Amino acid sequence: MIQNVCDSDFGSVIKNRNQELLDSFGSHLRKLRKHRGMSQEELAYEADIPISQVGRIERGEINVTISTLYLIAKAMNMELKDLVNFR
Amino acid sequence: MIQNVCDSDFGSVIKNRNQELLDSFGSHLRKLRKHRGMSQEELAYEADIPISQVGRIERGEINVTISTLYLIAKAMNMELKDLVNFR
């Protein structure tokens, strides 16, 4: 079978041009969450977003939007600027 | 003709649940940009994003992602946390 280099499902092959940013934000968020003793489920509930979304963000799989960042910050009782203060 | 309340083009009718956030971030960005004496075109060029995107963000039309925020911050020679320090 011929391999398709431009396969549309990508599979850990092609990454976002800002993958490092997403990875490091994900790690940062996970650290903040655990430091507060929250589970992904608790954070998701407080932020009113799906739990699957929290997991995807922490694993650096998605490029989170400012409105989701805001909901997460509020759920963790912190300011947006502190949530994105990493690296 | 019957009016479709759920019209897909929305027309200043339905807004994002975080519209206020998007509006105020847009104003904030515009202020920061002008304070630096940059045009939308210059910012777009430096951040390597389309000029149309800069306009849409400043007008609060879109829910910008963290990677775009990062590119904009870099283009304005500032840190991400300072870019989202508003309200």
Place this chain on the structure above:
DNA sequence: TTGAATCAACTCATATATGCGCTATTTTTA
């Protein structure tokens, strides 16, 4: 007035974030 610069406001295609449901795996706890 004429031209240049700036920005608003659209169209369109494509990629992807979000939201939801589900199962499998891993980790923690009893």
Place this chain on the structure above:
DNA sequence: TAAAAATAGCGCATATATGAGTTGATTCAA
């Protein structure tokens, strides 16, 4: 070890961010 809790990692539908154009309005300078 066994059960429970937490997380990973899918699949899918829908909404929307991004990227690349175009046109028109406005402002400002020559």
